Amino acid sequence: MSATDTYHHGDLRRALLDTALVLIGKKGVAGLSLREVAAGVGVSHAAPYHHFADKTALIHALGNEGMELLDAHMASAEKAAGDDPRARLLGIGMAYVAFAVQHPEYYATFSSPEMQTPPSAKEAAASDRTPGGTWVRLFNAVLACQASGDLPAGDPMVLAVYLWSLVHGLAELWRAGPLEQLPQASEGLEALAIQVLNAALGAMHTTEGSQG
Amino acid sequence: MSATDTYHHGDLRRALLDTALVLIGKKGVAGLSLREVAAGVGVSHAAPYHHFADKTALIHALGNEGMELLDAHMASAEKAAGDDPRARLLGIGMAYVAFAVQHPEYYATFSSPEMQTPPSAKEAAASDRTPGGTWVRLFNAVLACQASGDLPAGDPMVLAVYLWSLVHGLAELWRAGPLEQLPQASEGLEALAIQVLNAALGAMHTTEGSQG
């Protein structure tokens, strides 16, 4: 590490983010200690404040990184699914769930209380508090499915919220653990998720079901 | 308050739980301070340790209370829905979402990191870490719907996980706020939730859609 042994670290910001991420993986975002992060990098406990205004700011930075990573995963999953709108939508949903499982440290930042509160007004402009890209991607996929007849012609907003809730809840239940306590689930959680998503999508294929 | 002004508080445990609940409502469970709770009750900062082994233990106690309350809400909603299995299932789902909105302090404890980790082995026996009652109730409602033909004959586990994920995700998205940023949603989030749940239930009425 050429830049690590000098007085000026070189890229301390990046190093802080990285070790913060592994610490979050171990103790969760609630148990994250800025001093421990600093010590892990080998730097004094006040050094992080020259790169992040706050502990919250660091978590926000990680959260935004995670959002971008998630959107990239979704984009590639959508692309890999080919041209079938239904397959693309399924790919997006599974990418969401899979991301939560494969990158629990990043995913943990999404639902952390620090991420719920908007950041400083300045930072708010640069970052998307609502996972805007993710939401737009999902919404467009729903519209495409409706256009092709793979989803009913109801309010796309309702359908999008429905699907978002589903994958979010699935990811949450999966991550939090209660799913593992179901006997059948332990065989293959991913298979169960695909089954559930397929059931949801396939079920809506033939009927509307909205009463509003 | 007759018992509050004596040296022995009378029911300090209850008082601690109550003011902890309102503090969680204000600052979230992550921002809960045991000392602040004690000060709010008008007692020294070490007093809580005679009623709770830990800060975690207090949160666990609140979480268990919330679970019981949630199950009670679900039970009454199920009862109020009458005999139609589908209406009962919808009632259960809406009760879950409504509980998260009407009792955000209790609901916050459910997904808190303190609640994710099992409590001391002794307490674990008395409390149900997985919301057992809730899950059983949902599962039975799914079985009833399948028996009456209101839900397809697929694996009830898949259906139950599907519905659980849906209401959990809906509650989470609702509570966390992103739903409010959708233009249409702000008109009536509850109506949207009912719409989504109805769409989910109604859609599954006619087809199976499982490929497993």
Place this chain on the structure above:
DNA sequence: TGCGGCATCTTGACAGTGGTAAGTTGTCAG
């Protein structure tokens, strides 16, 4: 009535945390 035991509560201390202020060190333009 008085006395001892005991749960309850208080005081005081400890380590660890986020955050700020002032000083130190290195780098780089002029």
Place this chain on the structure above:
DNA sequence: CTGACAACTTACCACTGTCAAGATGCCGCA
């Protein structure tokens, strides 16, 4: 070579959870 400036350190503050030891009031027993 020198000054300015960013990066980093040291020292400190208020606050937190937690523990140990002492004070306080209640209750049963004589």
